[in-house]
Each structure stands twice: as C-alpha cells, then as structure tokens.
Amino acid sequence: GDSVTQMEGPVTLSEEAFLTINCTYTATGYPSLFWYVQYPGEGLQLLLKATKADDKGSNKGFEATYRKETTSFHLEKGSVQVSDSAVYFCALSSNTGNQFYFGTGTSLTVIP
Amino acid sequence: DAMVIQNPRYQVTQFGKPVTLSCSQTLNHNVMYWYQQKSSQAPKLLFHYYDKDFNNEADTPDNFQSRRPNTSFCFLDIRSPGLGDAAMYLCATSRRQGLTDTQYFGPGTRLTVL
Numbered sequence: 001g002d003s004v005t006q007m008e009g010p011v012t013l014s015e016e017a018f019l020t021i022n023c024t025y026t027a028t029g030y031p032s033l034f035w036y037v038q039y040p041g042e043g044l045q046l047l048l049k050a051t052k053a054d055d056k057g058s059n060k061g062f063e064a065t066y067r068k069e070t071t072s073f074h075l076e077k078g079s080v081q082v083s084d085s086a087v088y089f090c091a092l093s094s095n096t097g098n099q100f101y102f103g104t105g106t107s108l109t110v111i112p
Numbered sequence: 113d114a115m116v117i118q119n120p121r122y123q124v125t126q127f128g129k130p131v132t133l134s135c136s137q138t139l140n141h142n143v144m145y146w147y148q149q150k151s152s153q154a155p156k157l158l159f160h161y162y163d164k165d166f167n168n169e170a171d172t173p174d175n176f177q178s179r180r181p182n183t184s185f186c187f188l189d190i191r192s193p194g195l196g197d198a199a200m201y202l203c204a205t206s207r208r209q210g211l212t213d214t215q216y217f218g219p220g221t222r223l224t225v226l
Contacts, residue, residue, distance in 0.1 A: 004154070032212040036217075041219065042219055043116065043202070043204075043216075043217035043218045043219045043220060044155075044202070044204075044215075044217040045216070045217065046214045046215070046216075049214070051212060089154070093212045099157075100157050101154070102147075102155045102156075103154055104152065104153055104154045105154065
C-alpha cells in the first residue's frame with residue numbers, strides 16, 4: 001500500500017543554518033504530496049503541497065519539489081529562524097483521493 | 113477567526129468507560145475528519161464525513177464511532193476504551209471531498225485511559 005517515510009529527528013540547528021528534512025514515498029500512480037507543520041500547542045497546518053511531478057511547493061521560505069524519479073519530496077529552507085521550531089509532517093494523498101497517509105513527523109529545534 | 117475547536121484538550125477516562133470527544137468548526141467546511149495519533153507515530157485517519165455521508169477506514173476498530181449532527185459539529189465516541197486507545201485525537205476539516213484538499217486541524221484532544 002501507499003506510505004510515507006520521513007527522516008527521523010529530532011533535528012537541532014543554529015539560527016540561519018540550512019535545513020533539509022527528507023521524505024520519500026511509496027505509491028501507485030501519481031499521489032499528491034504535502035508538508036504540514038505543528039507549532040507547540042497548536043494543531044497541524046498546511047505548509048506547502050504539490051500535486052504533480054516536478055511541481056515545487058513553497059511557503060514562508062520553505063520549498064519542496066515533487067520528484068517522481070526518486071519518489072521524494074524533501075523539505076528545504078535556506079536560513080532557519082527560532083520561530084521555525086516545530087514538528088514537520090510529510091503526507092501523501094493517494095491518486096484516487098480516497099486515502100491519506102502521514103509520516104511520523106520530524107521535530108526541529110532552532111537555537112539562537 | 114475561523115477555526116477548528118476541540119474539547120476538551122485533555123480527557124481522562126477509565127478502562128471500559130465510554131468517552132466522547134468533541135470537534136466544532138466555524139469554517140463551514142463540508143468534510144470533517146478524525147485522526148488518531150499515538151506517541152511518536154504518524155496520525156492515522158479513522159473516518160471522515162462528507163456532509164452527512166460517513167466514510168470509515170477499513171481498519172478502524174468497531175469500538176470507534178462518530179456522529180455529525182450538523183455541519184459545525186462532529187463527535188468521536190469510543191464505546192469501551194482500552195489502554196491501547198490512549199492517544200492524541202485530531203479533528204480536521206476541508207472544503208471539498210477528496211483528500212487532496214487542504215485540511216485544517218484543531219489542536220487535538222489527548223486521551224488518557226486509566
């Protein structure tokens with residue numbers, strides 16, 4: 001079945017460091033891919049998404065490119081801030097739109 | 113602000129004692145979802161409503177039920193909670209059916225089973 005595997009954490013970075021959180025998927029056909037973020041004490045919220053191969057989702061300085069050849073959707077940010085400290089979830093919606101899978105989440109802490 | 117609200121934020125129940133978790137939304141979205149998230153695991157979709165149409169995931173235990181009396185409210189009922197049901201329960205909404213649509217999440221209810 002479809003699934004998402006993401007990089008285990010926790011990840012700790014200094015402010016202004018480069019961030020990559022790896023996400024790979026297994027799916028039939030062409031799923032849609034998402035990154036959700038959960039700030040402390042809050043619900044998950046959509047960070048970015050891509051619905052077809054080679055699409056790049058971007059928001060708040062974060063980017064991820066849907067790579068079908070490597071079945072990946074890695075999250076990147078060039079310069080992280082303390083306010084980016086959160087848990088990041090990669091997710092997949094099956095190509096039928098009937099199933100949705102989250103990864104286990106990666107905790108990011110950015111220190112000043 | 114339009115939002116998804118979950119009550120209570122923390123719920124403690126006893127083994128086998130029925131419990132109900134509540135979710136409400138001011139977004140007027142058609143679809144409402146319930147997820148279960150156990151410690152250090154991915155959120156797992158239990159079921160969702162598209163308007164009044166109920167869609168149960170194949171592996172959701174019968175112990176879990178849901179009600180949606182109107183557009184704004186959705187309830188998760190656990191008929192006989194076991195220790196393995198201790199988890200964070202997340203409610204989400206989306207405007208359209210189809211899990212490619214953006215989901216808006218509440219803060220979750222953490223359930224403890226004693």
